[in-house]
Amino acid sequence: MNIKAFTFNPFQENTYVVSNNAGDALVIDPGCSNPQEEARLHNYLIEEGLRLQCIVNTHLHIDHVLGNRFLEETFGVRSMAHQSDAFWLERLPEQAKMFGIPLLRDVPQVGIPLVEGDRIWLGKEGSPEAECFDVFEVPGHAPGHIVLYNANNACLFAGDVLFKGSIGRTDLIGGNYEQLIDGIRSKLLVLPEDTDVFCGHGPVTSIGKEKQHNPFIS
Numbered sequence: 001m002n003i004k005a006f007t008f009n010p011f012q013e014n015t016y017v018v019s020n021n022a023g024d025a026l027v028i029d030p031g032c033s034n035p036q037e038e039a040r041l042h043n044y045l046i047e048e049g050l051r052l053q054c055i056v057n058t059h060l061h062i063d064h065v066l067g068n069r070f071l072e073e074t075f076g077v078r079s080m081a082h083q084s085d086a087f088w089l090e091r092l093p094e095q096a097k098m099f100g101i102p103l104l105r106d107v108p109q110v111g112i113p114l115v116e117g118d119r120i121w122l123g124k125e126g127s128p129e130a131e132c133f134d135v136f137e138v139p140g141h142a143p144g145h146i147v148l149y150n151a152n153n154a155c156l157f158a159g160d161v162l163f164k165g166s167i168g169r170t171d172l173i174g175g176n177y178e179q180l181i182d183g184i185r186s187k188l189l190v191l192p193e194d195t196d197v198f199c200g201h202g203p204v205t206s207i208g209k210e211k212q213h214n215p216f217i218s
Contacts, residue, residue, distance in 0.1 A: 001021075001131050003050045004017040004018070004020050008023060008031040008033060010133070012217070014198070014200055014202075015028070015032065016028040018194075020122050020129045020130065020131050022123055022127070023176060025050035025052050026052070026053050027052065027056070028056050028148065028157050029069055030055060031063050032070060033104075036204055038070050042070075042074065052071065052075040053076060053077065053123075054077050054080055054112075054161055055068055055079045056079070056120060056133075056148060058081075058146055058147060058200065059082070060081055060083070060086065060110075062099070065108055066103075069105035069108050072108070079108060079110070079181075080120070081113070081114060081144065082114050082115065083110055085110075085174075086110050089110070090107075092108075111116035114135050115135070115137065116163030117134075118134075118135040120148065122133065125170075132152065134147065134148070134151070136148075138180070140176045140178075140179040141159075141161055141167075141172070141174070141175060143159070147188070156188065157198045158197050158198065158199055159199075161180065161188070162199065162205075163200075163202050165213060165215070166214070167180060167181070168215045169194070173176075173192070174185030184217055188207065189207060192207065193207075193208030193211065194208060195207040
């Protein structure tokens with residue numbers, strides 16, 4: 001499995017393109033906010049010969065969804081997210097105006113709702129190249145925040161739940177500090193310590209490193 005990271009928009013958000021050996025791909029949190037960033041993402045998918053299957057949003061804050069419509073319209077795919085975060089999409093125009101970010105396209109929608117226990121398959125389920133991602137609900141930064149765990153490659157796409165040495169902020173609408181800490185401890189810290197954590201902002205870390213060094217949870 002290959003993971004390509006892009007850092008997009010004024011919030012320096014990490015967008016991930018995950019692909020398997022057969023060339024199937026999914027994009028996690030497309031944050032491209034201008035034509036140049038859209039071109040970078042598009043060119044990578046085309047030059048690598050990848051077939052985009054879907055978009056997955058860990059949550060629906062503005063910096064994680066700006067590229068949804070571009071990918072949907074360009075590749076004819078649907079996005080997936082938790083329905084509890086849909087109200088953030090209604091606020092997208094007002095948020096964009098507040099941060100001075102022009103909206104290039106229509107406001108995206110939750111295409112396929114996700115809940116805890118769902119599984120997302122990259123490639124055809126049962127094929128040798130297929131990769132499975134388990135969906136966990138970890139609210140607290142956003143009420144509908146999910147994370148994606150791939151046990152086969154020991155990797156976690158954590159969105160804005162867990163960062164290197166930090167955690168997601170909880171002072172936004174729908175945030176809850178106790179809920180976030182409980183979710184991290186009960187669902188993430190129980191994963192193998194060698195699990196790589198691909199964060200929504202900043203560098204990659206691991207469950208083991210955060211258990212040992214993160215002051216919020218260690």
